[in-house]
Amino acid sequence: MRPDSAAMRLRLTFLLFALALVHSALAVIPPPERLLPDDTLLLVTVPDFARLRAAWEKMPQKRFWEDSAMRPFRENFVSKWKEQFVQPLERELEIKAEDYTGLFQGQVTLALTQDGFEQEGQAAGLLLLVDTKDKSSQLKKNLAALRKKWVDGGKVLKATKIRDHEFTILTVSSNDMPKTLRRFFPKGSEVHELGEENNKPETPSDELVIGQVDTLLVVSTSVKAVEKVVARLTGGSVPPLAEVAAYQADHAALFRESPLYGWVNLKVLVDTLSRKLGQRKESEDAPNPFDVKPQKVLGALGLNGLKTLAFCYQPSNEGSMVQVFVGVPESSRQGLFKILAGEPRDPHPPAFVPADVLKFQRWRIDGQRTWETLQKTITDISPQWLNGINFLLETANTAAKEKNPGFDVKKNLIGNLGDDLISYERVPTGKGADALNPSPSLFLLGSPNAEVFAASLKSILVFAQQSAGAPEEREFLGRKIYTVSVKSVMVPLGASGGSMAPRSLSYAASGGYVAFSTDPAMLEEYLRSSESQRKSLKDSPGLTDATQKVLGPNSSLFGYENQVETMRAVFEALRKNSSPSSPSSPGSAANLLQSGVNVPATIQGFKDLMDFSLLPNFDTVSKYFGFSVYGGGANVDGLSFKLFIPNPSGLNN
Numbered sequence: 064m065r066p067d068s069a070a071m072r073l074r075l076t077f078l079l080f081a082l083a084l085v086h087s088a089l090a091v092i093p094p095p096e097r098l099l100p101d102d103t104l105l106l107v108t109v110p111d112f113a114r115l116r117a118a119w120e121k122m123p124q125k126r127f128w129e130d131s132a133m134r135p136f137r138e139n140f141v142s143k144w145k146e147q148f149v150q151p152l153e154r155e156l157e158i159k160a161e162d163y164t165g166l167f168q169g170q171v172t173l174a175l176t177q178d179g180f181e182q183e184g185q186a187a188g189l190l191l192l193v194d195t196k197d198k199s200s201q202l203k204k205n206l207a208a209l210r211k212k213w214v215d216g217g218k219v220l221k222a223t224k225i226r227d228h229e230f231t232i233l234t235v236s237s238n239d240m241p242k243t244l245r246r247f248f249p250k251g252s253e254v255h256e257l258g259e260e261n262n263k264p265e266t267p268s269d270e271l272v273i274g275q276v277d278t279l280l281v282v283s284t285s286v287k288a289v290e291k292v293v294a295r296l297t298g299g300s301v302p303p304l305a306e307v308a309a310y311q312a313d314h315a316a317l318f319r320e321s322p323l324y325g326w327v328n329l330k331v332l333v334d335t336l337s338r339k340l341g342q343r344k345e346s347e348d349a350p351n352p353f354d355v356k357p358q359k360v361l362g363a364l365g366l367n368g369l370k371t372l373a374f375c376y377q378p379s380n381e382g383s384m385v386q387v388f389v390g391v392p393e394s395s396r397q398g399l400f401k402i403l404a405g406e407p408r409d410p411h412p413p414a415f416v417p418a419d420v421l422k423f424q425r426w427r428i429d430g431q432r433t434w435e436t437l438q439k440t441i442t443d444i445s446p447q448w449l450n451g452i453n454f455l456l457e458t459a460n461t462a463a464k465e466k467n468p469g470f471d472v473k474k475n476l477i478g479n480l481g482d483d484l485i486s487y488e489r490v491p492t493g494k495g496a497d498a499l500n501p502s503p504s505l506f507l508l509g510s511p512n513a514e515v516f517a518a519s520l521k522s523i524l525v526f527a528q529q530s531a532g533a534p535e536e537r538e539f540l541g542r543k544i545y546t547v548s549v550k551s552v553m554v555p556l557g558a559s560g561g562s563m564a565p566r567s568l569s570y571a572a573s574g575g576y577v578a579f580s581t582d583p584a585m586l587e588e589y590l591r592s593s594e595s596q597r598k599s600l601k602d603s604p605g606l607t608d609a610t611q612k613v614l615g616p617n618s619s620l621f622g623y624e625n626q627v628e629t630m631r632a633v634f635e636a637l638r639k640n641s642s643p644s645s646p647s648s649p650g651s652a653a654n655l656l657q658s659g660v661n662v663p664a665t666i667q668g669f670k671d672l673m674d675f676s677l678l679p680n681f682d683t684v685s686k687y688f689g690f691s692v693y694g695g696g697a698n699v700d701g702l703s704f705k706l707f708i709p710n711p712s713g714l715n716n
């Protein structure tokens with residue numbers, strides 16, 4: 064072999080290898096902010112599904128689910144899930160679920176683009192993007208099988224090319240939803256206008272655009288939205304979301320290392336809503352007697368100052384963090400958001416809060432500034448509303464002056480509002496279903512003159528109770544405790560007291576706070592807290608480190624929850640009220656699940672998949688639960704909220 068021939072082959076091999084590398088690099092799907100257009104309204108994405116899956120495998124929640132004590136409940140649930148949902152859905156769609164679940168390898172993104180959204184009657188474009196990476200051949204096979212199935216089933220299909228890539232446009236209607244999905248995700252009853260009973264409306268239909276570009280599955284309700292994404296993939300000049308300044312700021316602050324995040328362009332949504340509300344004409348037959356314009360309400364509440372909403376999830380070896388940021392600049396902050404910003408003052412738990420509380424929250428909010436902001440907000444909505452509130456205050460003030468000529472409601476009450484709100488709950492004493500009843504709680508209102516505030520509140524309550532008489536008074540450790548019937552207070556305020564169980568509200572001033580509780584024992588415990596030797600919440604193991612994760616120099620809000628005791632109550636309630644013979648009874652597990660755990664009514668079909676009698680004794684799985692903390696505050700750019708759940712101390716990583 065001639066030397067130059069061998070050298071030529073070596074060069075050719077190197078060239079082919081280089082071309083392969085270039086092709087591989089070109090096939091890499093850009094991150095979502097580089098893939099989506101600049102008119103994106105909403106984005107929720109998992110940039111790397113494999114990474115998120117790996118993080119989930121290490122989480123305490125996953126280990127809890129796979130614990131041997133959970134095996135009876137888990138296997139029963141999985142078996143019913145496959146039998147009642149997966150297998151029927153596979154038969155109806157003529158697919159195998161495993162052929163699709165394995166496609167989630169890289170980026171998984173759900174987005175909405177404007178696509179004429181600002182125009183009347185136009186909907187935003189919905190986009191689903193899934194990067195299948197090395198499963199792209201399986202994706203191609205699946206799409207071909209789906210097209211054949213749709214054609215054989217008589218579906219209306221249209222083939223189109225978008226920048227030389229094949230896409231299929233499928234016409235679908237609500238009747239195309241499989242029966243299995245209808246069972247688990249039922250829709251509300253249709254509403255028809257009177258006189259239209261015999262005019263059956265046509266089933267609305269939409270178009271789905273489905274196709275594959277390299278390794279990326281693209282599904283959308285809009286051809287325009289798909290065109291912009293494909294243009295980004297093929298080197299087109301469509302400006303990406305990454306070049307939007309508002310997105311750039313949120314991405315740099317929150318998204319860089321997050322395996323799951325989302326973003327919303329609130330400014331466009333609010334501006335569009337305001338414009339559409341302004342175009343509505345008031346009915347001449349039923350004019351608004353209070354002359355409250357929806358646009359005025361949006362402005363007064365401060366919604367016009369909103370820019371963006373961003374959130375992210377970040378797991379670590381220490382625990383899980385969720386962050387939320389609302390972009391509402393200080394220069395344009397008013398109404399509700401001016402109140403929510405709070406005051407940048409110490410929100411840590413005071414020493415008197417006991418260590419065994421179930422929940423704790425402290426919010427540093429200036430009461431007098433809040434009152435001024437509320438007055439301005441109400442005035443901006445309707446001056447008549449503020450006149451009505453002032454009339455009620457003046458009436459109460461006049462009634463109080465009959466017994467105390469020097470009384471002034473604005474000076475004695477509003478003028479004595481402080482900058483501190485504290486509340487905490489104790490572990491409920493009930494068992495079973497009663498464990499989910501409201502826990503004994505205490506509410507503390509900071510005041511520079513707490514004793515004056517408490518005594519003045521008595522004068523107002525005399526007016527509110529009307530014929531029920533003045534609040535009862537008693538002495539305890541040199542402090543006056545005032546007690547008033549909750550029912551007698553609520554009825555004059557418009558609440559229906561016919562079925563309300565008799566309860567009383569007690570309050571007293573001490574330590575710069577006015578303390579309120581419907582549990583006299585909790586109030587008395589607070590009044591003797593200076594003499595108590597009980598452990599304080601602030602000294603709880605691990606709390607200091609966790610607190611540093613959620614609080615900063617601009618923080619005004621802090622909260623804590625003992626998740627061990629919260630989950631213990633849920634477990635006990637579900638296990639002891641799991642009778643399948645009465646699933647709709649008030650204390651049944653189904654109702655507890657729906658109300659106590661806040662499962663939406665639209666997915667009640669899932670309740671049949673769970674046999675709560677198979678749950679283990681909570682003590683066998685309590686090691687997977689610990690506590691959570693959260694904090695909030697504001698800076699010049701907006702409001703922030705952080706939730707941190709430390710990994711339980713007794714759980715080996």
